[in-house]
Amino acid sequence: MVGAAFFVLPLAGLLVRTPWASAWQLLTSSEAITALRLSLLASLTATVIAVVVGVPLAWVFARIPFPGRAVLRALTVLPMVLPPVVGGVALLAAFGRRGLVGGWLEQAFGIHFPFTTAGAILAETFVAMPFLVITVEAGLRGMDARFEDAGRTLGARRWTLLWRVTLPLVRPSLVAGAVLCWARALGEFGATITFAGNFPGRTQTMPLAVYLALETNPDAAIALSLVLLAVSLVVLIALRDRWLGTA
Numbered sequence: 001m002v003g004a005a006f007f008v009l010p011l012a013g014l015l016v017r018t019p020w021a022s023a024w025q026l027l028t029s030s031e032a033i034t035a036l037r038l039s040l041l042a043s044l045t046a047t048v049i050a051v052v053v054g055v056p057l058a059w060v061f062a063r064i065p066f067p068g069r070a071v072l073r074a075l076t077v078l079p080m081v082l083p084p085v086v087g088g089v090a091l092l093a094a095f096g097r098r099g100l101v102g103g104w105l106e107q108a109f110g111i112h113f114p115f116t117t118a119g120a121i122l123a124e125t126f127v128a129m130p131f132l133v134i135t136v137e138a139g140l141r142g143m144d145a146r147f148e149d150a151g152r153t154l155g156a157r158r159w160t161l162l163w164r165v166t167l168p169l170v171r172p173s174l175v176a177g178a179v180l181c182w183a184r185a186l187g188e189f190g191a192t193i194t195f196a197g198n199f200p201g202r203t204q205t206m207p208l209a210v211y212l213a214l215e216t217n218p219d220a221a222i223a224l225s226l227v228l229l230a231v232s233l234v235v236l237i238a239l240r241d242r243w244l245g246t247a
Contacts, residue, residue, distance in 0.1 A: 011229070018226060019219040026223040034201050035209035036227070042120045042205055043128075043185035049121070050129035050181045055174065058133045059162065062140035077130040087127055088194025095122065095195075119196035120203045124185035131184050132177035139173025140166070176239055183235040187228055 019026070026032060061073050079087055095102040095113045105111040113119040147165050167174065189207040196203040198212065206228060213221035 014222060014225060014229065018222050022219065023223045023226070026220045027227065029220070031200065031209065032220070032224060035204055035206050035224070038117070038120075038201070038203075039186055039205040039207075042117065042124055043182055043188075045121050046124035046128055046185040047132075047178055047182040049125050050132045050185075051174075051178055054129045054132045054177075054181075055136055055167075058136035059140060059166070061133070062137045077134055079127045080130045080134075084127060084188065084190025085194050088123060088191040091119075091123055091126060091191065091195040095119075114195060115197040115199065115203065117196075117202055120192050120205060123191040123195045124188045127188050127191050128181045128185040132181040135177030135180060136170060136173050139170035139177075142173075143169045179235055179238060183231060186231060 057076065061069065061076075082090075092099060092114060094100045095105070097103055097106060097112075097114070102113065105113075111118075113122055143166070147169060186205075187207055188205070189211065192203065192205060193208055193211075198204050198208045204212070206224060210221050210224045210228070213224060
């Protein structure tokens with residue numbers, strides 16, 4: 001019970017301190033709407049990128065043995081345990097104007113990531129995609145490979161197997177991974193503020209708006225926090241049958 005109280009009390013405190021009388025007004029203010037719109041844009045775009053790039057990567061990890069696979073997998077999931085601020089610094093070192101590829105991208109293609117909306121999306125993708133990769137990889141490793149073997153004996157090519165056999169079988173894992181990825185991207189703070197900054201209307205997502213409001217308008221910070229809390233709760237309830245059981 002003491003352990004449960006450790007988690008329940010902060011949430012209860014948030015609910016008790018919520019200014020319910022003015023909550024709707026705070027949540028519908030122009031600043032809150034702008035931050036929410038940007039958060040949805042950035043997190044959903046990051047999720048789409050993660051699905052497009054992460055699903056093939058998970059398939060490679062699950063199906064193709066090659067030298068250094070364990071090391072590459074470890075580097076792929078490293079952002080899950082890496083302090084987000086360190087992730088932001090690493091992104092600056094890679095995609096900043098003086099980064100490994102940032103200067104070349106800007107000179108060759110005019111692409112500039114730091115302190116832009118695209119930079120916020122890149123930061124969220126960096127920290128959130130590992131959740132999708134490991135979830136889909138686990139689904140691929142857990143599926144019955146005999147279905148793929150049957151497809152090969154019938155002459156199906158690798159991409160046909162992927163789209164017609166493999167992905168339908170791992171759809172629950174793909175959906176769960178995408179939802180986790182989106183929730184993580186929506187709540188990202190450290191890498192975003194380090195790499196993209198905190199500019200209203202351009203890079204100020206909901207977590208950054210909460211941080212800024214906490215210094216000037218605590219009631220608004222609490223009201224905005226409730227939105228992120230509600231999203232996290234919905235995600236947890238939606239995935240409880242997969243990881244937590246139905247009890």
